[in-house]
Amino acid sequence: xxxxxxxxxRHCDVAVVGGxxxxxxxxxxxxxxxxxxxxxxxxxxxxxxxxxxxxxLGYDGAAPTDLTGTGLEEVxxxxxxxxxxRVTAVRREPDGFSVEAGNVTIRARRVVAATGVGDExxxxxxxxxxxxxxxIHCPFCHxxxxxxxxxxxxxxxxxxxxxxxxxxxxxxxxxxxxxxDLDVQPDELAAFERSGAxxxxxxxxRILQDEAGTLTGIELSDGGALDADAVVxxxxxxxxxxPFSALxxxxxxxxxxxxxxxxxxxxGETAIGGLYAAGNLTDPSLQVLAAAAGGSHVGAMVTFxxxxxxxxxxxxxxxxxxxxxxxxxxxxxxxxxxxxTLVEEIEGDVPxxxxxxGAGEGGxxxxxxxxxxxxxxxxxxxSGLRRLAAKADAEGLAIRCVxxxxxxxxxxxDDTYDLVSLFYCxxxxxxxERAVDSLLAAVAPGGTLLMVGHAPxxxxxxxxxxxxxxxxxxxxxxxxxxxxxxxxxxxxxxVTHELRDRPPGSSTHHHHDTDVVLRARRGED
Numbered sequence: 071x072x073x074x075x076x077x078x079x080r081h082c083d084v085a086v087v088g089g090x091x092x093x094x095x096x097x098x099x100x101x102x103x104x105x106x107x108x109x110x111x112x113x114x115x116x117x118x119x120x121x122x123x124x125x126x127l128g129y130d131g132a133a134p135t136d137l138t139g140t141g142l143e144e145v146x147x148x149x150x151x152x153x154x155x156r157v158t159a160v161r162r163e164p165d166g167f168s169v170e171a172g173n174v175t176i177r178a179r180r181v182v183a184a185t186g187v188g189d190e191x192x193x194x195x196x197x198x199x200x201x202x203x204x205x206i207h208c209p210f211c212h213x214x215x216x217x218x219x220x221x222x223x224x225x226x227x228x229x230x231x232x233x234x235x236x237x238x239x240x241x242x243x244x245x246x247x248x249x250x251d252l253d254v255q256p257d258e259l260a261a262f263e264r265s266g267a268x269x270x271x272x273x274x275x276r277i278l279q280d281e282a283g284t285l286t287g288i289e290l291s292d293g294g295a296l297d298a299d300a301v302v303x304x305x306x307x308x309x310x311x312x313p314f315s316a317l318x319x320x321x322x323x324x325x326x327x328x329x330x331x332x333x334x335x336x337x338g339e340t341a342i343g344g345l346y347a348a349g350n351l352t353d354p355s356l357q358v359l360a361a362a363a364g365g366s367h368v369g370a371m372v373t374f375x376x377x378x379x380x381x382x383x384x385x386x387x388x389x390x391x392x393x394x395x396x397x398x399x400x401x402x403x404x405x406x407x408x409x410x411t412l413v414e415e416i417e418g419d420v421p422x423x424x425x426x427x428g429a430g431e432g433g434x435x436x437x438x439x440x441x442x443x444x445x446x447x448x449x450x451x452x453s454g455l456r457r458l459a460a461k462a463d464a465e466g467l468a469i470r471c472v473x474x475x476x477x478x479x480x481x482x483x484d485d486t487y488d489l490v491s492l493f494y495c496x497x498x499x500x501x502x503e504r505a506v507d508s509l510l511a512a513v514a515p516g517g518t519l520l521m522v523g524h525a526p527x528x529x530x531x532x533x534x535x536x537x538x539x540x541x542x543x544x545x546x547x548x549x550x551x552x553x554x555x556x557x558x559x560x561x562x563x564x565v566t567h568e569l570r571d572r573p574p575g576s577s578t579h580h581h582h583d584t585d586v587v588l589r590a591r592r593g594e595d
Contacts, residue, residue, distance in 0.1 A: 078174050078540035081393040082106040084372055085169045085178035087157045087313060090115045091358045092349025092365030093184030094141035099369025101150040105376060106390060106498070108178070109145065110171050110538070112156045116186050116350065117358065119202025125210050126359040137358065146545040149477075149498025155538030157185075157313040166344060169313075172538045177396075179379075180372050183319075183340075183347040184365060185310035187329055187354050192226050192303050194288075196277035204285035205277070205301045209236035210357055216300040217241055222288055223302035224274045225249060229326045230304040231258060237302060238265050245296055247272050247288070270296075277301065304328065307354045317342050329354040337375075338368030346372055388475050390498055394451035402457070404430060408437035409493045410573030411522050411587055422488030425512050427476060428495035432458030432469070438491075439467040446487070448474040476505040476547075486514035493522045497547040505547050506555045510562070515595040518565075519556070523549045525569055525584040549586045561593040 084100050086093045089111025097107045117123060117134045124130055129137050142152055155171040166179040189207075191197050197205055206212040217240040225231060225248045238244050245268040248254060259269045276289040287297040307329035311319055319342060321330035331352055338346040348368040349361040356364065380386060397403060412434050421442035426435045429447035431454050439445045439462065447469055449455050455471040462469040474481050476497045481504075490512050497505045513519050524543070549567075556562045566589040 076173065079396070080108060080174060080176045080540060081396050082108045082151075082176060082178050083376060084108075084180045084182060085110065085167065085176045086182045086184060087160070087169065088112075088184035088186060088310075088349070089142070089152055090117075090138060090184065090186060090349070091141070091362035092186070092351075092368075093182065094138065094145055095362040095365035096182045096184060096346075096348055096369035096372070097145045097150050098141070098148070099366050100373055101145060101148040103373040103377075105373060106393065107145070107150040108176055108542075109150065109152045110155050110157050110169065110176070111152060113154060116189065117202070120211070121203070123211065123358050124214065125357055126362075134358070146542070147499055147501050149500060149545050151542035151545045153538050153540070153542055159316055160314050160345075161316050162342075174538045174540045179344070179376065181345050182338075182365075182368060182372060183311070183314060183332065183345060183351055184349045185313065186350040186361075187307040187309050189305035190308055191305055192224060192274070194224070194274050194277060194303075196279065197301075197303065199283075200277060200279075200285050200301070204299070205303060207233075207303055207305055208357075209233050209240065212300075213237060213240050219243070219299035220297055221245070221300055221302060222247060222296050222298040224288070225252060225254075225304070227304050227306075227327065228252065228254065229328055231262075232326070233302070233304075234262065234267075238262060238267050242266055244268070245270065245298075247274055247290070247296070249273055307350075309351055309354075311351070314345070317345060319345070324354055326355070337371035338364070339371070339375075344375075388450055388478075390450050390475065390477075390496075394449070394496075395453045398431065398451050398454035398457065402431055404433060406431065406433045406436075406461075408433050409522065411570070411585060412437070412491060412493065412520070414573055415520055415587075415589060416489070416491075419489075422517075423486075423514070424489040424491060425482060425485075425487040427490065427492035427509065428497070429458060429471075430454045432461055434491060434493060435469050436461060436465065436467060439469050440465075443489070446470045446472060446485075448472045448482070450475045476508055479504070481505070481508040482512045485512070486517065487512055488514055488517045489520065490517070491520045494524065495521075495547070496541070499545055499547055503547075503551070503555065506552055509552065510555065510559060510592075513592045515592055517592050519552075519588070519590045519592070521549055521552055521588040523586050525586050549588045553588050553590070556588075556590045561595075563591050563593065565589040565591055 083105040084107050086097045086109040089109045097109050101107045123134050157171045159170045161168045167181045169176040221241045221244045223246050250271050273291040274288045275291050278287040279285050289295050322333050324331050332347045334347050346368050348365040423444045426447045429435045429449050435445050435447040452473050459471045553567045570587045572583050
C-alpha cells in the first residue's frame with residue numbers, strides 16, 4: 071500500500087499562511103469569534119537560530135519556541151487547526167481562495183499572509199554558523215547581551231549606520247568595518263570616531279573562531295584581523311511572497327532599503343480583496359511583540375469583514391458546517407456498514423433511545439434502527455443526513471435526522487438517551503468544553519456513552535516529501551478529555567478506556583487501524 075497521502079480538500083472561513091507570532095495571533099482572534107481557521111506553517115521561523123527572544127513583555131528571555139508552543143495550544147484550544155506543510159500557491163476562486171499545500175487544498179473565504187521575511191546574510195565565510203548567536207543584527211533583540219563586549223560591526227549598506235549608534239552606546243569597544251565601495255559621508259563616520267568607536271575601511275571575508283568553535287573575530291580582505299566577541303551585520307531581508315504570486319501581489323520598497331514589503335490598508339487588507347497580510351511581511355523592522363500585535367489587529371479586522379458579509383447575505387454559517395457539507399455532497403464517503411466496535415459493544419443490549427452524534431451517511435444509525443433502537447441521528451452537515459433519511463425511507467425505518475452542532479448551546483435540548491454514540495467525530499475544541507458537557511448531559515440516568523476515535527500516532531506537526539496531514543487532531547475534542555470529564559463527574563463510571571484493534575470488516579487505513587474506545591455509564595439518579 072502506498073504511503074503517499076491522497077489529495078484532500080478542506081474548507082474553512084480563514085486560512086492563515088504562516089504559524090509564527092503574527093499568524094498565530096491572527097488565528098486566535100479569528101477563532102475566538104467562532105470562525106473556522108486553518109493555519110499552515112512550514113516550520114521555518116525567521117528567529118529559529120536564536121536561543122532567546124527579548125523585549126517581549128512577559129516573555130523576555132524565553133525561547134522563541136516557548137511563545138509559539140503556547141500560541142499553538144491556545145489556537146487549538148478554540149478549535150483552530152495547525153497543519154504542518156508548505157503552501158505553494160494561493161489562487162482566487164469565485165467564493166474566496168484556494169490554498170495549495172502539497173496533497174491538501176484549502177478553500178477559504180479569506181486568507182491572512184503571515185509568511186514573514188528571510189535574512190540574506192553578507193557573503194562572508196562562516197557567518198551562517200554563528201548567525202543568531204555571536205553574529206547579530208538587532209540592538210533591541212540582542213544588544214543588551216553583548217553590552218561592554220568587543221563588537222565589530224560590518225557595514226555593507228548605508229542603513230547599517232542606523233543601529234550602529236545604539237551599539238556605540240552599548241559598548242565602548244566598537245569597531246565599524248565600512249565596506250570600501252560604500253558611499254558614506256565623512257562626517258557620519260567622524261561622529262562615531264568622536265564617540266570613541268574605531269572606524270576602518272575594508273571588507274570582511276571570514277569569521278574567525280577557536281578550536282571550540284567560539285567566534286573570536288573577523289579576517290579582512292587585506293589579510294588583517296580584528297578581535298571580537300560578537301559581530302554585527304545588516305541583512306538583506308527577502309519577503310516570503312512566492313505562494314501569492316498567482317494573485318499578483320505587489321511589493322513596495324521599504325524606505326530603509328533593507329527589504330521590500332507588502333503594502334496594506336489600515337485593516338491589514340492588501341490591494342487584493344480578501345487577502346490580508348500581517349507581521350514582518352508588512353514591515354520588516356517589527357520585533358516579535360509588534361508582529362504579534364499586528365497579527366491580532368488583522369485577525370480582528372478579518373472577523374469584521376466576514377461578519378459584514380454574513381449580515382448582508384443573511385447567513386449565519388456554523389464554523390464546521392461548510393466543511394462537512396462539502397465532504398458529504400459528492401459520492402458516498404463511507405461504506406454504509408456499521409462500525410465494527412459498535413456491533414461488538416452493543417450487540418445483545420436491550421434496545422432503547424439512542425443519539426447517534428456525527429451520524430454522517432448513517433451506517434450506524436441504520437444498523438441500530440434495524441435492531442429496534444429508537445434512533446435520533448445528528449450531524450452538523452445537512453447533506454449527510456439527507457442521504458441517511460433517503461436510505462431510512464427506502465428501508466421503512468423511522469430515524470429522526472436533526473442538524474445539530476455539538477458546540478451549540480443546548481445542542482441536544484433537554485432530551486436524554488439510553489445510548490449516546492459517536493464514532494470518529496471531528497468536533498472542534500472550545501475553551502469551555504461545551505461539547506463534552508452536552509454529550510454527558512444527553513445520557514439518561516443508567517445510560518451509556520460510547521465514543522470511539524483514531525489512536526494517536528506520530529505528532530500532527532510533522533510533514534514529509536511535500537505532503538501535509540490534512541487534519542490536526544489536537545484541535546478536536548479527544549477521547550482522553552472526555553474520559554477525564556467522566557471521571558471527575560459524580561455518578562459516572564468509566565467501563566472501558568483502552569486501545570483496541572479495529573474489528574475485521576471495518577474500513578481500515580494503514581495509519582488508522584487501531585482505535586481508542588471509551589465506554590462510560592451514568593449512574594441511576
